[in-house]
Amino acid sequence: MPDLKIIKDFPDDFTFGVATSSYQIEGNSFGNSGLSHWDCFSKIKGNVYNNESGKIACAHILNYKEDIKLISEAGFSAYRFSFSWPRILPDGKGRINQDGISFYDKLIDEILENNLKTFSTLYHWDLPKNFMSQGGWKNRDTTKWFADFTDVIMRNFSDRLHSIATINEPWCVSWLSHYLGEHAPGEVTIEAGVKTMHMILVAHAEALQVIRSHNYKNVGIVLNKQFVQPFDEKSETLKVTNLADEIHNLWFDEAIFKGSYPTQTIKLFSKYMPDNFEEDLKFISQPLDWVGVNYYTRSIIKVDKSETFLGYKSVKGDLIVTDMGWEVFPEGLKNLIERLHNKYSKNVPIFITENGMANRDCLKNGKINDFERIKFYSDHLKQCKNLIENDIPLKGYFAWSLLDNFEWAYGYSKRFGIVYVDFDNLERIPKLSWKEFKKNLTNKEN
Numbered sequence: 038m039p040d041l042k043i044i045k046d047f048p049d050d051f052t053f054g055v056a057t058s059s060y061q062i063e064g065n066s067f068g069n070s071g072l073s074h075w076d077c078f079s080k081i082k083g084n085v086y087n088n089e090s091g092k093i094a095c096a097h098i099l100n101y102k103e104d105i106k107l108i109s110e111a112g113f114s115a116y117r118f119s120f121s122w123p124r125i126l127p128d129g130k131g132r133i134n135q136d137g138i139s140f141y142d143k144l145i146d147e148i149l150e151n152n153l154k155t156f157s158t159l160y161h162w163d164l165p166k167n168f169m170s171q172g173g174w175k176n177r178d179t180t181k182w183f184a185d186f187t188d189v190i191m192r193n194f195s196d197r198l199h200s201i202a203t204i205n206e207p208w209c210v211s212w213l214s215h216y217l218g219e220h221a222p223g224e225v226t227i228e229a230g231v232k233t234m235h236m237i238l239v240a241h242a243e244a245l246q247v248i249r250s251h252n253y254k255n256v257g258i259v260l261n262k263q264f265v266q267p268f269d270e271k272s273e274t275l276k277v278t279n280l281a282d283e284i285h286n287l288w289f290d291e292a293i294f295k296g297s298y299p300t301q302t303i304k305l306f307s308k309y310m311p312d313n314f315e316e317d318l319k320f321i322s323q324p325l326d327w328v329g330v331n332y333y334t335r336s337i338i339k340v341d342k343s344e345t346f347l348g349y350k351s352v353k354g355d356l357i358v359t360d361m362g363w364e365v366f367p368e369g370l371k372n373l374i375e376r377l378h379n380k381y382s383k384n385v386p387i388f389i390t391e392n393g394m395a396n397r398d399c400l401k402n403g404k405i406n407d408f409e410r411i412k413f414y415s416d417h418l419k420q421c422k423n424l425i426e427n428d429i430p431l432k433g434y435f436a437w438s439l440l441d442n443f444e445w446a447y448g449y450s451k452r453f454g455i456v457y458v459d460f461d462n463l464e465r466i467p468k469l470s471w472k473e474f475k476k477n478l479t480n481k482e483n
């Protein structure tokens with residue numbers, strides 16, 4: 038039987054938390070929220086499983102007290118959540134929705150009353166709908182509007198935020214959403230992909246500058262990393278594997294920690310980069326207080342000439358997969374963090390800001406025995422422990438996710454939560470993984 042006893046071997050000051058995001062749980066039909074580009078994207082048939090959207094989601098807006106209680110009862114010491122831009126500024130800029138401010142006021146107070154640290158994220162993908170007609174993240178003005186939104190957050194909440202992340206997963210915001218088209222706004226052009234790969238980093242820098250102007254000290258960014266491996270050892274394969282690694286991982290590491298872009302990719306991208314992009318690199322590489330890594334799987338890269346721009350595609354490997362079809366490869370986490378620390382972030386504290394798995398959880402006699410998930414967490418925590426023993430400044434680990442939720446293009450068909458959500462009546466039912474976290478974080482049997 039898998040267990041999470043390993044939790045007891047972590048240093049006392051190591052942070053264990055859970056993570057969520059606004060659009061995935063809140064329910065944006067509540068509280069006079071504005072719309073985001075996900076509301077538009079999900080309306081187009083074929084974009085999201087079953088034409089689902091975040092309208093109701095987990096109705097966290099109505100149930101946040103119960104949800105925060107579930108976090109503190111399990112013994113976690115931190116909660117990572119995100120602010121919804123259109124909930125606070127329904128048009129993206131200008132008019133403030135007081136109901137939005139009041140919701141986050143109450144949420145933050147509830148988190149603090151439950152003795153949890155507030156790990157906040159400014160942007161976890163709900164771009165105000167209003168900006169779509171103006172080019173969204175392709176438009177440099179959006180980075181300025183993001184700075185203005187950041188200022189609203191700082192003025193209202195910064196004294197109660199333990200930490201702030203500017204952007205969640207810039208690769209998803211740019212490449213996945215504008216070149217691969219899998220996420221809102223669903224663009225599929227090289228121009229959009231390349232431009233947003235740069236603009237999202239400018240947005241990060243704009244927000245960082247505002248945050249610093251408020252003398253705030255605990256700010257970082259959250260990068261999603263995939264361990265990239267070649268399909269075979271042919272030189273052509275190794276070359277495209279390096280390109281894939283650069284686009285997925287090193288583009289962000291190099292820009293943020295070194296103020297440059299990796300060579301193979303910038304050569305390929307140069308024709309499509311915004312004018313004078315070099316002038317932004319110093320701005321993008323302002324010092325950070327911590328860096329977050331979201332890790333789920335590896336990617337195997339094979340030469341594929343039918344992909345005419347990149348010359349490669351990812352192919353399936355032979356490891357066990359989660360319900361997302363993602364291979365379980367805990368060693369990748371260790372490798373990626375070691376490289377990040379040794380070559381880029383150096384002594385900047387690192388947090389695993391997301392890690393977890395989608396599983397076909399079944400409710401039987403009121404119980405969900407998600408053994409696979411417990412094993413997944415245990416195997417990844419082993420890698421974390423090993424990193425700490427090797428003096429890597431790994432300071433915390435956040436399970437993705439607290440609740441089953443709106444899994445973007447997969448709608449509600451994929452369950453990542455340690456707490457089951459019955460989407461018919463929104464009842465929350467703690468899974469065995471939640472109980473196992475509780476057992477080891479609180480030393481209490483349930």
Ligand code: IFM
Nearest residue numbers: 058061206331391437444
């Ligand atoms: O659900 C997402 C989350 O929003 C960002 N990181 C990956 C998770 C699982 O796909």
